[in-house]
Amino acid sequence: MLLKSDSFMIYLFGVATLGLVMSMICAMVPRLRLCLGKIYQIYAEYTPVIYLSEDRLTPVSKSRLSLVDKKTLVIDMDETMITTLRKGKYQKKPPSVPHDFEFYLPESDVTFYVYKRPHLDYFLDRVSKWYDLTIFTAGIEIYASPILDFLDRGKGILNRRLYRHDCIDILGLRAKYVSLASTDLSNVLLLDNSRTECSFNAGNAVHIKSYRIDSRDQALINLLPFLDALRFTKDVRSILQRCTRFECLTTLLESVTQKTLRS
Numbered sequence: 463m464l465l466k467s468d469s470f471m472i473y474l475f476g477v478a479t480l481g482l483v484m485s486m487i488c489a490m491v492p493r494l495r496l497c498l499g500k501i502y503q504i505y506a507e508y509t510p511v512i513y514l515s516e517d518r519l520t521p522v523s524k525s526r527l528s529l530v531d532k533k534t535l536v537i538d539m540d541e542t543m544i545t546t547l548r549k550g551k552y553q554k555k556p557p558s559v560p561h562d563f564e565f566y567l568p569e570s571d572v573t574f575y576v577y578k579r580p581h582l583d584y585f586l587d588r589v590s591k592w593y594d595l596t597i598f599t600a601g602i603e604i605y606a607s608p609i610l611d612f613l614d615r616g617k618g619i620l621n622r623r624l625y626r627h628d629c630i631d632i633l634g635l636r637a638k639y640v641s642l643a644s645t646d647l648s649n650v651l652l653l654d655n656s657r658t659e660c661s662f663n664a665g666n667a668v669h670i671k672s673y674r675i676d677s678r679d680q681a682l683i684n685l686l687p688f689l690d691a692l693r694f695t696k697d698v699r700s701i702l703q704r705c706t707r708f709e710c711l712t713t714l715l716e717s718v719t720q721k722t723l724r725s
Contacts, residue, residue, distance in 0.1 A: 526694055527694055530693075533593050533649040533650060533651065533692075533698065534595075534640075534643055534649060535650075536596045537598070538652070538653065538654040538656065539597055540601060542579075542653060542654055542655045543586075543673075544576055544577060544578050544579060544609060544613070545576075545672075546575060546609070549573035549575065557675040559577065561575035561576060562576055562577060563576040563578075563609070567605060574609075576609055576612065577673075577675045579673045582613070585682040585683070586613065589686075590617075592689065592690065593689075596623070596624065597623045598640075598643060599624070599625060599626070600638065602626050603625040607623075610623060630642075632662070637659070638659050640663050640667075647666055648699060650698070651667065651692070653668050653670055653685075664703075665702055666699060666702060667702065668688075
């Protein structure tokens, strides 16, 4: 038979145990919340998106498309399709999203981490059916080739490539002229994050904002309707000259010359 003193001790022990459990829960919840938050940050950028598997063109659209030539889309690489970080060279802290690809460059003794822009795979699959693709990067070939091989995934859609040595030097600037990819300027356009490169190709350029890691970026997806419509035109310049505004080449070269003289 339990005495009143024993019951009181059991009660106190129960209260103390409950308090200890509550304290542990209060201590663990913030850590659990932080852990779940990190997991969410890592995988939030890779939420599955369902797309149509193929184009659904009306007979009228198919007829219209057959009247124009297939166009060439020249795409920049760094900060347009991907961005890279060097091992141990993070500016602040490592991004919360995992890198997609890494490779070692023995010539420079550097390991590069490659981060694909969100929706890049689908973007490339789609535009490769609409355009002849050419990758034009200011990066050197030994750096860019492993990245492009990874992005191509053996599909053969990124086989046409131009590198730094294909650029034209304009007062220290590396100009990526689309005429190097196609001499028919009515049927070639450049997609680039650099307004300078767009200025070199005014009338044949589409500007895209630079890709920053760990951002909810929708730029490639947002461009698809415009690129889809542009392939039906007879001359891309009839549209791009009206909807894009870049610093004219003469003004750009004058500003570069002034900066060079000042330095």
